[in-house]
Amino acid sequence: MNNILQLKGRFEQRPNGSKPGSPRLPKGRSVSSLHLIELSEQLKRILQYWGTNTDINGALVSVHYTHIVAKSNRLKILLSENSKSPTKSIRGVKFIWEPDEDGKEIQKHVFTHYVSLKTIEKAIVVLNETISVIEKYFNGDITSEETEKIAETPADRFREFSKSKFLNAVVDGFYVERFDIDRATEEITEESIITIYQTGIETKKLLSKFGIHIVDERIIDGTTLRLNPDEAKLLYNNASYLIAMSVTDFSRLTRDEVLDDKEEPSNEESLIPHPTNEPVIGVIDTQFNEKVYFHEWVEYKNLLDPNIPLTSEDYEHGTEVSYIIVDGPQGNPSLDDGCGRFRVRHFGVATHKGFSSFTVLKMIRNIVASNRDIKVWNLSLGSRLEIKPNFISPEAAELDRIQSEYDVIFVVAGTNIPYGETKKDMRIGPPADSLNSLVVNAVDFRGKSASYTRVGPVLSFFHKPDISYYGGGGSSYMDKMVVCRDDMGAAYVSGTSFAAPWISRKLAYLIHIMGLSREVAKALLIDAAAGWNRKDDISHSIGYGVVPKHISDIIKSSDDEIRFILTGASEEYETYTYNLPVPVVDNAHPFYARATLVYFPQCDRNQGVDYTSTEMDIHFGRVVVENRKAKIKPIDNNQQSEDKLITLYEEDARRMYRKWDNIKHISEEIKERRIPRKAYESGLWGLKINTKERLRRKKGPLQFGVVVTLKEMNGVNRIDDFIKMCMTRGWLVNQLDMENQLDVYAKAEEEIVFE
Incomplete structure (x- = not known):
């Protein structure tokens, strides 16, 4: 297998030179x-x-x-x-x-x-x-x-x-x-999280006009507030025009299936060694049982009020999630991912019965801000309620803001269908509508969408979930996942909650061990899940596909493939390179191509369905010179932002090119009839990213990561040719070797003792 190549070189930047013409009506209107x-x-x-x-x-x-x-x-x-x-x-x-x-x-x-x-x-x-x-x-x-x-x-x-x-x-x-003048149409009768439109009056002063008096602790982001039923009714009756969004505050965990085993626990000394310098993953969940054999690997903190009584059930879910992150392959050898073990910093924010979403929102920001060394956070909590079609949930919006501000990534479970629910195609629940997060649904061990999974999309457009992984399914022990939740033996479970931590392990490996950015790590997982046969998931249940089990299948490619990664930052309207030397054979490029772009835009919940503030439009393909100007001939025939005048409606741009989505995956279809592409005079390929701001609020450069895969049509390994050609074009080429990166990580984490 070939190693992934990391290309380091220069991206050119260019402002938008085009000027808007005079306003005109569409033809024939x-x-x-x-x-x-x-x-x-x-x-x-x-x-x-x-x-x-x-x-x-x-x-x-x-x-x-x-x-x-x-x-x-x-x-x-x-x-x-x-x-x-x-x-x-x-x-x-x-x-x-x-x-x-x-x-x-x-x-x-x-x-x-x-x-x-x-x-x-x-x-x-x-x-x-x-x-x-x-x-x-x-x-x-x-x-x-x-x-x-x-x-x-x-x-x-x-x-x-x-x-x-x-x-x-x-x-x-x-x-x-x-x-x-639009007004809220659904009467609010429960304790709710309500977002009001931002006006010229400070929120507390405005609400006092309607007899509602609240303190700062019940306000998030200026206009999102927690109201009790009487307060919500007052607002609805007196100023329904102010209500932009509302959701019920009390969310319940989607309880996962559990089957108990009578298996006796083994001696913990023989089960797991002492932790050393392994990477740390953050877990925000229910409580953690410190009696389990792997307790030494978990740093646990209960963030609930000490006066809240806890039962044994309050420790189960969180302990099971942390077990998979620490030592999941030991109980599930068929899912051994080659990532080793991870330490966990576990924050207990909920009981098994339910929790106030508003309270957890406040906690999560403080947790992340106080633990800046953690890059990957696992969140396997979810609401029984469905997401709304016209706005992002407050929980998801807060996760997106945190990820935009703190250079972290959340792995979020796609939520389960609650017991007794008969509705077909039940939509995912908050916070699985977080766009910057990596949202994971579950498949059974045969790779089919699990019976308990819920579906997207988000805001009727964004692909969620992003990917799927094995979470167990069926009624027999053989169809379940093995976890440890106490000192009484193993338990057999299934649910999206147990698919997510396996993805957290892979992300942490890519970021901490392989030294990749979160943008590239996320892009690699999506690219590996999609592969060459990805088709739009009409059911919105699996996302881009099922992530391969072993980490080597993500950071290596087959002998007939060249996979390379590029990272950069968009500083102007156009960020580009026309300097990628794809091998030429008989005046043609014998390759199929695909590319995945990932970035973490700022998001604004107050903008409703226009949620993402930044659009990155990717063009990847051969460089051709027309009218003395170099341009890219994209593999997906993307004609957005071209100099020539074309008619492309917004609906079509969103459907065909995923406009305003923070993930772009473009891929050619592998066909039986192999026809190499004509090589133009330069023989070069190019990558161009056009960046547009919805509200002109750009705050500095925005990082992006791109994963490109070239598949040789005749099965020939041409990676050495590609490496040599890249070096002659001024690229620094680094081969990502797993063993070398493990050694580098170990050396970097060594403690130096000064005598």
Whole structure:
């Protein structure tokens, strides 16, 4: 088998040189003055309402679009304030499904803005001026051809009105279906975590207007708060327009199946050696039983109030999870992954009956901030409740924020179907909707999706779970996973909770032993799970695929494959290299190719379905020179961000190229008829990443990791040729050898005693 190659070299950076053209309607479309009159009347009614309701010192206006809209097609002039872009006032984004003219349900964007009353008045004036021009010069209906003529006409020809203002208003009117004041529709009757829209008034002061008085400890991130049933009802009855999202606070663990064994425990001295310098994995779970044979490997801290009584059941789940991380292969030799043993720092944050999600949210941030040496965190707790279609859960949002801030990665169990639940295709529960986390579902030992697994997607778009691993299934002992939870012997269990820690082991090995970044480690696991035969998981139950059992199958490739990794940071719009020398045979490249890109963007829960703040668009393929300019011919024919004018709707960009997803996996299909690709004059391949910000809030460079695999069509091993060619092109090539990396890690962790 071939080692993975680590290529170190220079990525070029280039700002976006293209300038936006004049606003225009899509070909063959038009805007009528009647539609703009309707929009104007809607804004007048909204203005009248907020003119008499002064609770928020402004107005919340929901903009309903005709479909899913790209960033470039959102409001340009309507609701703009003091020359600022209307995007500055966005406070929430969601999807709704409504019938089109043919009665077919289609997905539409809804943006909620917080603006001043003067801004609404200004929008009404702009609409009325636009209506007047359309009726005076275009018989009440302006077409795309007419907007093109106006765009090409010198500005001084339009003395009655501003050309740019007019065109922007027309285009805004085309994409906007209606303006409205949206309100929460589900009455809240339980203790809940509620997120309100951010307005011009501080949260506690705003809530006091409705008779709700809370302390800072019940507020997260400024606008997310925990309310008891009476408080939630007060808010719902008096200001339902403020409620952006709400979830029940009390979440229960999805209890995993357990079968007890009568097997007697062995002498612990013979079972496990003393820990030395092994990597540490963090576990946030129920409590840990310190009577187990591997207790020396686990540093345990109970974070619950000491007055809370604990039973033996409160120690089972957490102990079982930590067992797999420390010594799982001993009880499950068929799952021996070659990763060795790991130490665990175990934080008990819950009992087996349930826990307050809000309380755990507060704990997790403090835990991670106080344990900066830990890079991999295992979270096998989950809610019985399903995720919501229009917003990320508070638990997942907090995990995403933590991972963006602290350079860590969470491995999260995909949650189980609760006992007695009869609903088919039950959606995953929080926090398995965390986008930056690696979310793991379970398969049985035959590799089939386990009967208890739940499904994605998240926000109707993002692939979750990411991957799957063996979690056991069936009713016999042979179909279960062996764990240790006390000093009375083994137990046999199954569940996504027990698939996740096996992935935590692999991630910790890649990060601590192999010395890889979290971006590359995550990309390697996804790439290995997907392989060459990955097809979109229509059921959203397995993700990209099942991760191979042994670590060598992840960090090595077959003899006919060249696998290499690249890391970098996006500092400008375009990050690229046109300097990858793929071997040429008979003027052609005899390779199939695939690539996986991973990055950890900042996320904003208040943006609803527009959750990820950064988009990285990957182009990978041969370098070709056209019109004296070098460009990449992508293996997936990705035409986004190309210089030539193409029509690509937002829905298609998301479906075909995973636009706004923080994982991009592109792959060619292996076919019986092998046709090598033509080698262009340079014989080089290139990698280009275009970075776009949704809200223009970029804070410094954003790291990314890319894993590329080239498969020789005729089974020939060409890795030596590739290495030599890379070195001649200025790349530093490092072969990731498992034995060498183990030696390096051992030396680095040695304690030096000064005499």
